[in-house]
Amino acid sequence: EAQVTQNPRYLITVTGKKLTVTCSQNMNHEYMSWYRQDPGLGLRQIYYSMNVEVTDKGDVPEGYKVSRKEKRNFPLILESPSPNQTSLYFCASSFGDRGVLTFGAGSRLTVL
Amino acid sequence: GESVGLHLPTLSVQEGDNSIINCAYSNSASDYFIWYKQESGKGPQFIIDIRSNMDKRQGQRVTVLLNKTVKHLSLQIAATQPGDSAVYFCAETQGGKLIFGQGTELSVKP
Numbered sequence: 001e002a003q004v005t006q007n008p009r010y011l012i013t014v015t016g017k018k019l020t021v022t023c024s025q026n027m028n029h030e031y032m033s034w035y036r037q038d039p040g041l042g043l044r045q046i047y048y049s050m051n052v053e054v055t056d057k058g059d060v061p062e063g064y065k066v067s068r069k070e071k072r073n074f075p076l077i078l079e080s081p082s083p084n085q086t087s088l089y090f091c092a093s094s095f096g097d098r099g100v101l102t103f104g105a106g107s108r109l110t111v112l
Numbered sequence: 113g114e115s116v117g118l119h120l121p122t123l124s125v126q127e128g129d130n131s132i133i134n135c136a137y138s139n140s141a142s143d144y145f146i147w148y149k150q151e152s153g154k155g156p157q158f159i160i161d162i163r164s165n166m167d168k169r170q171g172q173r174v175t176v177l178l179n180k181t182v183k184h185l186s187l188q189i190a191a192t193q194p195g196d197s198a199v200y201f202c203a204e205t206q207g208g209k210l211i212f213g214q215g216t217e218l219s220v221k222p
Contacts, residue, residue: 004155033210043156043201043212050208058209090155098163099146099205103155 002027004104006091012110013081021076021107023091031094032074033058033101034066036087043090049074050097081111124219131189133216135202138183142204145178147187150215151198159187159200194220 004025013019025032033048035058045058049068063085065077074093078085088108092101125131137145144163148156162169162176162185169176175188185202197220202213 031208033208035210035212040214042214043203045210045212048208048210056208059211092155097205097208098144098161099203099210100158100161101148101156101210103157106155 002102004091004093004102006089006104006107008107009105010108012112014112015082016080019078019081019109021078021089021091021109023074023076023104024072025074025091025093025102026072027093027095027102028071029093029095029102030071031097032068033092034064034074034076035090035092036060036085037090037106038087046076046089048097078109081109083111085109086111121214122217122219124221125192126221127192127194129192131187131192131196131218133187133189133200133202133218135185135187135213136183137185137202137204137213139204139206139211140180140183142206144205145176145185146203146205146210147174147176147185148201148203148212149196149198150201156201189218192218192220194222196220 030051034046035043044060047066049055091104094101146161147159150156160171173190177186199215
């Protein structure tokens with residue numbers, strides 16, 4: 001089944017404890033991206049990657065890192081999480097950058 | 113910065129009626145405009161897109177209209193069904209960047 005898989009789906013952590021949210025797609029998509037969704041603020045893009053070893057900042061990249069060492073994986077790294085990073089995170093992928101994205105099921109992160 | 117916004121946060125329609133969801137955008141340089149549907153507890157799902165040099169595109173029961181003169185995008189859903197109840201987001205692409213609107217919640221009354 002063609003899909004984008006995120007892990008973990010739920011996580012409660014504490015301020016400053018580094019964490020990684022993994023994202024993997026099995027569709028051979030070049031483009032991958034991360035979003036956070038917050039009430040009243042909608043979906044905001046954190047980072048995107050047009051292809052392996054190519055990453056760019058979205059609208060809200062502060063406090064996040066990404067890497068794209070392989071085509072199928074695009075992990076989101078929070079080096080020192082803070083409570084304002086409590087959110088619902090989505091990974092997505094597509095062929096090209098025209099916005100026809102396949103989204104993962106989401107990862108709900110709580111930072112205490 | 114540029115943003116994509118929606119005129120109405122909620123829309124309630126009778127089953128079988130047509131629905132129209134609107135969106136205003138501010139960046140004329142966007143390449144594509146896209147509509148997504150998000151059901152409760154799930155990730156957004158692609159519905160339909162339209163390239164910036166087009167003004168209308170039809171899919172199955174859905175039509176997207178793009179009016180570049182007034183920077184307006186709309187999604188029309190024909191014969192709305194209970195399964196169409198969800199939050200609908202418009203979005204625009206600018207290179208690899210994707211900017212979403214705030215969303216409209218569509219509620220379908222039986």
